Amino acid sequence: MKRFQCDIENNCYFTIDNIKIYLDRMNKRVKILDSGSIPIQTVDKIKDFASENHAGKVIGNTILPHVKLFTQAGFCVEGKIDGFFKGTDAYCVSYFMDSKRKISDNPELKDKIIAQCLMSNNRHTAGGSNNLPYSIRTATQSDIGEIVALFSTVFSTYPTPVYDEEYIRQTMDGKILYKVAESEGKIIGMASADMDMDNRNAEMTDCATYPDHRGKGVLSNIIYELEEELKNRNFITLYSLSRAVNTGINMVLCKHQYKYRGRLINNCNICGAYEDMNIWIKRLDAF
Missing domain, CATH: 3.40.630.30 (Gcn5-related N-acetyltransferase (GNAT))
Incomplete structure (x- = not known):
């Protein structure tokens, strides 16, 4: 794992198995920044990283062919952004590290x-x-x-x-x-x-x-x-x-x-x- 470029609030970018992620301390979440195919072993490492850093949620945007990989890893699809990737749709996938965080209020x-x-x-x-x-x-x-x-x-x-x-x-x-x-x-x-x-x-x-x-x-x-x-x-x-x-x-x-x-x-x-x-x-x- 490699860390690089931290911002004003001490949020930082990392790479895990060459997959770029963002640790968002302000919102207690980890964002997967790569939209390509990610091995299930790497997804598990990202979850472990999120747990170690007390993040309650892992999020990412991915294209349709890779949605199944995330759902098999326990992610859910919370929405879609049409045309996000130069005209190709993005699917918003999320994994809740904290079971309380997945419960919507009202x-x-x-x-x-x-x-x-x-x-x-x-x-x-x-x-x-x-x-x-x-x-x-x-x-x-x-x-x-x-x-x-x-x-x-x-x-x-x-x-x-x-x-x-x-x-x-x-x-x-x-x-x-x-x-x-x-x-x-x-x-x-x-x-x-x-x-x-x-x-x-x-x-x-x-x-x-x-x-x-x-x-x-x-x-x-x-x-x-x-x-x-x-x-x-x-x-x-x-x-x-x-x-x-x-x-x-x-x-x-x-x-x-x-x-x-x-x-x-x-x-x-x-x-x-x-x-x-x-x-x-x-x-x-x-x-």
Whole structure:
């Protein structure tokens, strides 16, 4: 086993039998980063590694021909991201090291939220952005302090180190596209696209709006602006992992014609607890 490249939160990349994995200490999980065929013996070694590092969950994205290998090793398929690998679908496989972590809290409520979203005919309409009481633009280094302040207000905990100015500074340099909404010289909301250039997919994430500015379409309009730029950059698939208990963000994604593709149980530490995350996807080549 070889360790290399640790990040700000002391999360680290490792290789086990040449298979690249990521130890995510913040969320107590291990992510398998290779999508190819993995010998069952290596999968077992990854489980042992997860146990030694007190991870409650092992996750990965794989292509259909390799799903059987994972299910035979005790993994379950929690969802799918259409077109994740340069247009080829990815299946989200998970193994729960901790039996308590596989139990979803109040799944009936979360299913009800999805049903409400799917029954809604509300759709985002482009245009009219010049008449908004706020402007939307790409974030710059000078915005970092305000971005951190926004996240600190909205989230008590978050799966990535968005409270760290150095993290924002590093990721703003090409990997993540941040866009903000500004009113009277102050940032009131933001969202970002975490871009996988190699596979031509992007995760729509980091959605936050100050409470007194909600209900004004801030997030919906930021997502629209992100999508337009990602289209111009020739991305194939956009996806988002949204809090299953948050009606608003799920409604916004459905409004933008994202499709529901499953739920990741107790996937990450957000707002002070492990939460289920709904998978929503949008193929840009379909629009």
